[in-house]
Amino acid sequence: MLTTLNGIVLRERSVGESDKFLDVLTDAEGLIEVFAKGVKKQNSKNAPVTQLYCYSKFCLNESGGRYTLNSAEPIRTFFELSQDIEKFSLAAYFSEMILYVATEERPNNEVLRLILNCLHFLCLGNRDIMLLKATFELRLMSEIGLVPNLIGCCQCLKYTASRMQFDLRGGRLFCEDCVGNRSLEEMEPLDAYLLHCLRFIALTDMKQLFGLKARKEYLGTLCRITERFCTIQLGRRFPTLEFYKSIRTER
Ligand SMILES: [Zn+2]
Known part of the structure; x- marks a missing residue:
């Protein structure tokens, strides 16, 4: 047929x-x-x-x-990716993640749209690479059903605070009052701006997703948080990610 x-x-x-x-x-x-x-x-x-x-x-x-x-x-x-080792290795990481999480039984058009958009902007070169990486990581988790609850503190429902803790394993937020003496090992502190960026990436419509203009001084932290969230949620480290990071530090 x-x-x-x-x-x-x-x-x-x-x-x-x-x-x-x-x-x-x-x-x-x-x-x-x-x-x-x-x-x-x-x-x-x-x-x-x-x-x-x-x-x-x-x-x-x-x-x-x-x-x-x-x-x-x-x-x-997207053949132009092969002319830039950093972009090519990031694309390889995106692929490896999708190959790990995607299944034939669960067709997911949004995941296809996500990688096509990420590769498009990677080739175009008008978006910061770290922002594209953070966007891909967190949005992929959202699209496959691992969206974190970023609405507010999971205990008192507080929506905004100058500082919240993002529980990477539980996929939830604690405000400073409610976090108590929980271990901070698998948590990341968020100020209001970082929380705004994470909410935007996880929840906004795909059409608006690549309109986010995250402030440059936040990109490293944002990237680390989304990467840790993926690693903890999927329980796996990706060889292509290690390779991408080795390329970046050599620059
Ligand atoms: Zn609270």
């Missing part, structure tokens, strides 16, 4: 001399594996669309839940 899906290639694996397996995040079927026959041959017309981060309209043969590439029209390639 022929089926048409829009999707982005998040991983490619060579099989033998001429074939590839692709992990593709699609609009309607979530994350799928696609067998691409003959695409490593020199004259293959489908070779370009099997490159990493190529977003295409795929025409696939589907049989018993297995997909084989028939043809595809590229929509957006």
Whole structure:
């Protein structure tokens, strides 16, 4: 059966001399594996669309839940990412996270929109890279159902305070009065501005999401908080994140 899906290639694996397996995040079927026959041959017309981060309209043969590439029209390639090691390694981290959390059973169009937007602004270069990283991390958690409760203090419901504690494991806030003598090891202190940024990223409409102009002096802290939140919530450290960080410190 022929089926048409829009999707982005998040991983490619060579099989033998001429074939590839692709992990593709699609609009309607979530994350799928696609067998691409003959695409490593020199004259293959489908070779370009099997490159990493190529977003295409795929025409696939589907049989018993297995997909084989028939043809595809590229929509957006993002090939320019490969010219910048920092951007490329951040894109690799985004991919690794999605490959870890996405499933075929739970198609999630918002996750696809999120990575397409992040890669778009990464290529465009008009958004701070750290802000894109923080946005991707926290928003991904929100989209897969791990949205933290940032409405107010989880005990007294206080909405604003000059200082709150963000409980990264519990995904909730404590005001200074209610935090009591809880361990602060897995908490991050937030001032009103940081809390505003986190609320914005987690909760605003996707259309407005990339309009956030976070103040430069806050970006490092924001980035650390979203990264710790992901690491604790997913219980996993990503090798691509370590690589991205090693590149950054070398600059
Ligand atoms: Zn409170």
